[in-house]
Amino acid sequence: xxxxxxxxxxxxxxxxxxxxxxxxxxxxxxxxxxxxxxxxxxxxxxxxxxxxxxxxxxxxxxxxxxxxxxxxxxxxxxxxxxxxxxxxxxxxxxxxxxxxxxxxxxxxxxxxxxxxxxxxxxxxxxxxxxxxxxxxxxxxxxxxxxxxxxxxxxxxxxxxxxxxxxxxxxxxxxxxxxxxxxxxxxxxxxxxxxxxxxxxxxxxxxxxxxxxxxxxxxxxxxxxxxxxxxxxxxxxxxxxxxxxxxxxxxxxxxxxxxxxxxxxxxxxxxxxxxxxxxxxxxxxxxxxxxxxxxxxxxxxxxxxxxxxxxxxxxxxxxxxxxxxxxxxxxxxxxxxxxxxxxxxxxxxxxxxxxxxxxxxxxxxxxxxxxxxxxxxxxxxxxxxxxxxxx
Amino acid sequence: xxxxxxxxxxxxxxxxxxxxxxxxxxxxxxxxxxxxxxxxxxxxxxxxxxxxxxxxxxxxxxxxxxxxxxxxxxxxxxxxxxxxx
Amino acid sequence: xxxxxxxxxxxxxxxxxxxxxxxxxxxxxxxxxxxxxxxxxxxxxxxxxxxxxxxxxxxxxxxxxxxxxxxxxxxxxxxxxxxxxxxxxxxxxxxxxxxxxxxxxxxxxxxxxxxxxxxxxxxxxxxxxxxxxxxxxxxxxxxxxxxxxxxxxxxxxxxxxxxxxxxxxxxxxxxxxxxxxxxxxxxxxxxxxxxxxxxxxxxxxx
Numbered sequence: 001x002x003x004x005x006x007x008x009x010x011x012x013x014x015x016x017x018x019x020x021x022x023x024x025x026x027x028x029x030x031x032x033x034x035x036x037x038x039x040x041x042x043x044x045x046x047x048x049x050x051x052x053x054x055x056x057x058x059x060x061x062x063x064x065x066x067x068x069x070x071x072x073x074x075x076x077x078x079x080x081x082x083x084x085x086x087x088x089x090x091x092x093x094x095x096x097x098x099x100x101x102x103x104x105x106x107x108x109x110x111x112x113x114x115x116x117x118x119x120x121x122x123x124x125x126x127x128x129x130x131x132x133x134x135x136x137x138x139x140x141x142x143x144x145x146x147x148x149x150x151x152x153x154x155x156x157x158x159x160x161x162x163x164x165x166x167x168x169x170x171x172x173x174x175x176x177x178x179x180x181x182x183x184x185x186x187x188x189x190x191x192x193x194x195x196x197x198x199x200x201x202x203x204x205x206x207x208x209x210x211x212x213x214x215x216x217x218x219x220x221x222x223x224x225x226x227x228x229x230x231x232x233x234x235x236x237x238x239x240x241x242x243x244x245x246x247x248x249x250x251x252x253x254x255x256x257x258x259x260x261x262x263x264x265x266x267x268x269x270x271x272x273x274x275x276x277x278x279x280x281x282x283x284x285x286x287x288x289x290x291x292x293x294x295x296x297x298x299x300x301x302x303x304x305x306x307x308x309x310x311x312x313x314x315x316x317x318x319x320x321x322x323x324x325x326x327x328x329x330x331x332x333x334x335x336x337x338x339x340x341x342x343x344x345x346x347x348x349x350x351x352x353x354x355x356x357x358x359x360x361x362x363x364x365x366x367x368x369x370x371x372x373x374x375x376x377x378x379x380x381x382x383x384x385x386x387x388x389x390x
Numbered sequence: 391x392x393x394x395x396x397x398x399x400x401x402x403x404x405x406x407x408x409x410x411x412x413x414x415x416x417x418x419x420x421x422x423x424x425x426x427x428x429x430x431x432x433x434x435x436x437x438x439x440x441x442x443x444x445x446x447x448x449x450x451x452x453x454x455x456x457x458x459x460x461x462x463x464x465x466x467x468x469x470x471x472x473x474x475x
Numbered sequence: 476x477x478x479x480x481x482x483x484x485x486x487x488x489x490x491x492x493x494x495x496x497x498x499x500x501x502x503x504x505x506x507x508x509x510x511x512x513x514x515x516x517x518x519x520x521x522x523x524x525x526x527x528x529x530x531x532x533x534x535x536x537x538x539x540x541x542x543x544x545x546x547x548x549x550x551x552x553x554x555x556x557x558x559x560x561x562x563x564x565x566x567x568x569x570x571x572x573x574x575x576x577x578x579x580x581x582x583x584x585x586x587x588x589x590x591x592x593x594x595x596x597x598x599x600x601x602x603x604x605x606x607x608x609x610x611x612x613x614x615x616x617x618x619x620x621x622x623x624x625x626x627x628x629x630x631x632x633x634x635x636x637x638x639x640x641x642x643x644x645x646x647x648x649x650x651x652x653x654x655x656x657x658x659x660x661x662x663x664x665x666x667x668x669x670x671x672x673x674x675x676x677x678x679x680x681x
Contacts, residue, residue, distance in 0.1 A: 043583065110594060112565070117574045132565055133618040150624065151616040153565050154596040161613050168631050189570070192577045193590035197435060198452050244637065245611045246554070249603040253591050254431050261609055264554060272637070378591060379600030381612055407588070409526040428523070435587040443584045 002228040004167040004240040006387070007096075009331045010089040012082055013220035013318050014049040017059060018089065022328075023335045026317050026343050027363065033205060033216045033319050042191045047201060049218030049319035050186055051082065060085055069142075077113045077125060080135065082221035083183050084142050090223040091143070094231075096177045098145040104175045105149040107136055108162035108182035109323035112153075114189045139181075155377030156286070157245065158182060159222070159326020160385055164243040166226045167385075176228050182327035183221035190322070191217060197253070199290055205320075207287030207313035207345060208294050208359050210352030215288045218319025222327035230390075237390040238334045241370075242273035248380035255292050255376060259299030262382040266304045266374060269384040277305045280386075281368045282342060284333035286375045287313020288320050289347065293376065298353035300382075306372070312360045316346025326375050326383070333371040334387050342366050394466045402462065405440045406433050418462040434459060441465075447472050476634045478660055478669035484541040485681050486514075486534060486655040492681050493541050507653055511537060520544070527588060528601060529569045530653075535560065535598035535646035536605065538657035543606055543642070557611035557638035558599045559629050562647040565595045565616050598646055610638045620645045620656075622674035629660055629669070643669075645678075654678075 010018060014032030015025040025032065037045040060081040061073050076084065087105070096103060112132045116125055128134045136149035152162045159182035166178035184190075194200050194217065201214035230237055246265040248256035256262070270276060283306060287294055301307055314329045321328060336343055344363040351359070370388045399413040408427065420426045423434070434452075437459050441447045447469065449455060458468045485492040489510055491499035499517060504510040511533045515525060520540060528536060569592040576585050591597060596614040603609065611632050615624060625643050632638045644657035656678055660669045667673055 043580070111570075114570065117570065119578060130567060130570075131563065131618070132616040133563065148617075152613065153594070153616050154599075154612075154614045155594045165613070165628070168635075169627075172631050174627060188577065189574060189593075192583075192585040193573060193587075193593065196439065196585040196587040196590055198438075245613065247558070247599065247603040247609050247612050249553070249607045249609050251430065251604070252432075252597050252600045253587070264609065268637070272635075377596075378594055379596040380603060381596060381600070407527045408523070410523055432527075432587050432591060439584055439586055 002171050002173065004170045005227050005230050006224055006238045006240065006334060007227045007231050008090045008094055008225040010086045010223045011220065011328045011331055012051060012086045013321070013328065014051055014218065015317065017055065019331055019335070023332065026332065027341070029344055029346065029363065031317055031346050033218065041186065041188050042195070046191065047203060047205065047216040048186050049216060049321070051219055056081055056085070063088060076138065077116065077129060079113055079183055079185050080138050083107070083139050083181055086183070086221040086223040087139065087143055087179060087181050090179065090225050094225060096225060096227070098143045101146055102176040103145065104147050104169065104178045105140060105145045106162045106166050106178055106180045107139065107149050107151045108158035108180070108327065109135070109151070110153060110155060110158055110184050111187065111190060111322070115185055115187045117189065155379050155381060156320070156322055156325060157375040157377045157381045157383040158323045160243070160330070160373065160375045160383035161245065161326070163224060163240065163326060163330060164245065164383065164385055167240040167243065170226055170228050178226045179223060180226060180327060181221060181223040182324045184219060184322035184324055186217050186219040201289060204347055205289045205316050206347035207289045207315055208351070208353055208357055209348050210350040212289040212291065212294060212352055214290055215315065216319040218321040220318060220321040220324040220328050222324050222331055224327060224331060236338045238337060238387050239390050241275065241386040241388050242269055243383065243385035244268035244272060245381060245383045248382065250380055252380065253378050255296040256380070259296045259303055262297065262300035262374065262376055263303035265382040265384040266300065266306070266372065269372070269386050273386045275370065275386065279370050280306060280309050280372045282333070282336060282371050283309050283311040284329050284336070284371060284373045285311050285313050287315055287345070289315060295353050297374070297376070298355035298357050301357060302355035307356050308358050310342050310358050310360050310366065312343055312345035316348070330373045330385065330387065333373050337368045337371050337387065337389055340365050340368050391466055391470065394469065395462055398462050398466055401440060401444060402437070405436050416462060421461055422459055441469070445469050445473050476662060478630060478633055478662055479665040480658045480667040480669050480673060481661045481663060481665045482542040482659040483677060484538045484657045485677060486538055487653065491541070498541065507648070507651055522605065529592035531566060531568055531595070531646065531648045532592060532598045532601045534648050534653055534655050536601050538644065538646060538655040539602045539642060540605070542657060542659050552639070553607045554609045555639040556608045557632050557641040558602060558608060559613055559625060559641060559643045560599055560646055561615035561617055561621070561625060562595060562645060563616065563618055564647060564649040566593045568649050569593050602642065620678060622671035626669065626671050626674070633660070633662065
């Protein structure tokens with residue numbers, strides 16, 4: 001069985017266009033969520049985490065020029081620009097050739113180009129672009145991947161599933177390098193939907209806090225390049241040790257009452273990595289700041305004997321970025337390991353879940369080797385992955 | 391009130407996709423949640439949508455839902471009290 | 476590890492086949508909604524939540540019910556059963572319905588029971604809830620039915636003992652075009668090995 005190394009990564013979000021920009025912002029406790037009044041998105045002002053559209057177009061235009069592509073920037077949708085740019089940034093400087101048959105692209109997205117369903121956007125692109133495999137084809141063509149991208153659309157655990165699938169395919173020898181990219185937009189479609197669930201915070205996203213009142217939506221794209229081969233590079237190498245998914249089998253939107261199934265995913269991830277709960281130094285959890293999700297997570301963490309492990313949710317910084325979440329929050333978790341730094345869980349002040357959690361209240365250094373990343377989503381799905389310094 | 395109750399029984403069945411139940415089966419005084427029709431959290435949210443869509447009544451605090459949606463009759467009473475003339 | 480398809484259901488063109496036998500065929504139905512309801516009733520399924528599902532979930536739910544429904548005797552732990560599905564249109568059929576409910580600001584009534592179905596993996600959720608299946612689960616999107624991807628993924632799960640048995644299939648619906656193939660994959664020997672060739676054959680032959 002091969003090892004799986006994470007040899008490169010990139011994040012594009014409200015906090016910046018590179019991983020280092022994003023991590024630096026988080027280190028300074030800069031929150032990327034702001035109150036937005038945009039009637040095209042929602043009836044009322046909402047806390048949202050939006051990518052700088054002007055900067056995105058500027059960087060994407062520069063990329064088109066650099067690649068000598070005589071195509072208008074308007075030929076690409078906003079989400080396609082995010083994916084293409086993020087993948088480009090993550091492949092920069094690597095000797096991974098997309099044209100190689102042993103290289104695969106895996107995409108994670110919950111809604112793809114869903115903004116193209118809006119009246120004003122309907123004529124801008126071919127209706128086919130609403131199909132996720134067509135989104136995949138556009139990205140594939142730009143970068144010249146030989147293999148058709150594999151697309152995973154599985155609610156809020158899509159990102160972790162994409163990373164997990166990639167690690168399993170590399171370990172089993174199907175591919176040598178896999179580029180994993182997860183992305184989603186903030187859209188009227190998703191905002192209205194979560195609003196009908198009364199799930200959106202009107203002000204601040206406070207994961208695990210007593211006064212948490214819902215999630216803040218965010219848009220982002222994160223990319224990780226996984227490889228069975230360790231590059232001769234400087235810096236600490238992170239491996240993916242293992243992971244698992246489970247289903248609550250309880251309700252299609254409400255989480256499990258007991259947290260047993262998320263705990264099972266965590267335990268299976270540990271067992272599959274030849275580790276036990278004592279080996280986990282830090283948890284990058286899901287923490288959406290809805291009353292039920294955070295409560296369920298606290299139960300799951302307790303069941304897996306992890307209540308003393310320092311834990312945070314990055315959603316206080318980035319909002320809930322859906323298909324991007326599993327990827328960007330994993331990247332942040334890995335950087336925490338590399339820098340031996342526990343990042344404060346933004347938005348948390350007063351403990352607000354029934355089982356005790358060791359939520360990180362202050363950014364500080366700590367000796368960290370192993371990170372557990374978890375996620376849960378609509379449809380009762382749960383996922384857990386373990387990252388470890390080599 | 392009886393007219394409103396009968397109207398509501400049909401509307402609730404339609405809004406909640408309770409296709410295998412007829413309006414006559416719905417006892418206006420039986421609890422909607424718990425035993426009764428076995429409604430869940432999504433149904434509770436749908437009833438909030440029903441009130442707004444069909445009666446123009448917006449429920450500010452979803453926690454009030456438990457009282458308002460206890461039964462068809464309590465829903466009818468709430469509507470009668472709050473409906474915009 | 477040798478894997479086998481121990482049971483399958485195929486639903487397409489108003490026809491239902493289970494383990495090589497025609498189970499149901501209605502010439503005269505005009506739409507999917509009536510077809511699937513009629514199938515539900517003929518099979519004497521009793522599950523009120525069925526009526527709340529969107530068309531995609533109804534399709535996938537029934538496809539699974541046809542091969543799981545009868546086996547109340549569990550010879551496998553539900554934590555060790557996986558569900559691996561794929562389709563082409565994701566949840567676009569329901570996406571369009573949700574978009575309709577929000578396009579007119581003067582009649583803006585987004586519905587949580589519609590919105591929840593705007594994720595393709597909800598089909599998996601519905602199947603898991605009914606049968607208390609708690610193991611590995613994932614939903615892939617491919618332009619056309621790609622059996623090799625499903626075989627590779629399921630084989631990896633079973634060979635590494637992440638699951639003991641797996642529901643694997645293609646559940647596609649967009650408007651009135653629908654097609655579902657649901658297979659139960661186990662390592663008990665049956666007449667039909669679990670491979671891309673056999674999956675393709677089931678779909679093409681029927």
